[in-house]
Amino acid sequence: MKLIIIGPQGSGKGTYAQRISPIFNIPQISAGDLIREEIKSGSKLGKQIEPIVKQGKLIPDEIVTDLVKKRIKKSDAKKGFILDGYPRTLKQAELLNKITKIDAVINLIVPEKIILERISTRLTCENCNTIYNIKTLKPKVDGICDKCGGKLIQREDDKPEAIKRRLKIFETETKPVIDYYRNQNLVIDIEIKENEGDIPPEKIVERIIEKLKKIQKFK
Ligand code: AMP
Numbered sequence: 138m139k140l141i142i143i144g145p146q147g148s149g150k151g152t153y154a155q156r157i158s159p160i161f162n163i164p165q166i167s168a169g170d171l172i173r174e175e176i177k178s179g180s181k182l183g184k185q186i187e188p189i190v191k192q193g194k195l196i197p198d199e200i201v202t203d204l205v206k207k208r209i210k211k212s213d214a215k216k217g218f219i220l221d222g223y224p225r226t227l228k229q230a231e232l233l234n235k236i237t238k239i240d241a242v243i244n245l246i247v248p249e250k251i252i253l254e255r256i257s258t259r260l261t262c263e264n265c266n267t268i269y270n271i272k273t274l275k276p277k278v279d280g281i282c283d284k285c286g287g288k289l290i291q292r293e294d295d296k297p298e299a300i301k302r303r304l305k306i307f308e309t310e311t312k313p314v315i316d317y318y319r320n321q322n323l324v325i326d327i328e329i330k331e332n333e334g335d336i337p338p339e340k341i342v343e344r345i346i347e348k349l350k351k352i353q354k355f356k
Contacts, residue, residue: 138163138217139237140349141224143315144245145307146300147252147259149329149338152268153245154221156342164213168223170266171204172196193299195306198228206236225306227313241352242318243345244326249304251334256300260289273335325349 138161144150151167158165172190176183186196195201205223208214217240224230233239260269260276264287269276276282280289294303318324325348327341 138349139240140217140219140243141239141241141318142219142221142243142245143311144247145252145311146295146303147256148245148247149255149341150221150245152274152338153243153342153345154219155267156338157219157345160342160346161217161219163217163219164211165221166205166208166214166218166223167221167266168201168205168225169221171208172201173266175204191293191299193294193302193306195225195310198226198232201225202229202232202236205233209237224314226310227317230314230317239318239323241325241349242315242323243349244315244318244324246326246328248329248331250331251329252304253300254334256295257297259291259295261292261295262287263290264288274338325352 140157140163142150142154142157151165151169154165154167172186176187176190182200186200189196201223205220209218224233255270255273258271258273260271260280261267262269262282262285265282265285267282267284268274269282269289276289281287282289293299315324325345327345327348329336329341
């Protein structure tokens with residue numbers, strides 16, 4: 138099953154994708170993680186894109202598409218994958234359409250109030266990228282990743298100025314992507330209400346799975 142999960146920063150897409158992945162035995166492919174790994178590797182490409190990411194801007198469509206294309210060719214993605222953070226522009230959606238066909242798009246609708254609260258309390262493992270939240274999703278030991286023992290940090294682009302820029306980018310660049318998939322009848326809307334800011338991720342994942350199971354194509 139080939140899935141996309143779309144939502145603004147802080148909508149929980151990474152957190153939910155990490156939980157949906159083992160249920161269907163498909164890898165979570167996060168464009169942001171692929172990009173951060175490229176930067177960490179110190180490659181020429183990594184050096185070129187680092188300043189763009191630090192400012193909270195989008196890297197060029199062709200570059201991110203190349204990274205995703207290479208990743209979905211790996212053997213663990215043969216049965217499918219859940220793409221998180223890609224495509225983020227209409228151009229990327231069109232480029233992806235040439236590479237593979239998508240079965241469903243999970244569209245997370247989350248009030249801005251919840252988003253701002255979540256991002257300001259979000260921590261990410263600098264080693265394995267697992268996401269935590271100091272209020273709703275605490276690690277067992279403060280500042281340390283449960284999975285790999287890595288250090289938990291606040292990402293540079295989770296700082297207030299970058300967040301505002303990224304939310305604006307979502308409105309202008311990513312909304313057309315949702316329309317593109319809606320026209321193809323692929324969108325599953327998952328709405329989180331104002332009073333559900335602290336809802337455990339597992340509850341939302343249940344809602345997503347329930348809707349996915351209703352899809353005929355679901356295998
Ligand atoms: P994320 O981890 O999804 O919040 O992404 C972190 C940063 O990586 C973004 O702010 C962008 O700079 C870059 N990025 C991630 N996904 C994409 C994409 N699909 N297209 C362009 N840039 C991206």
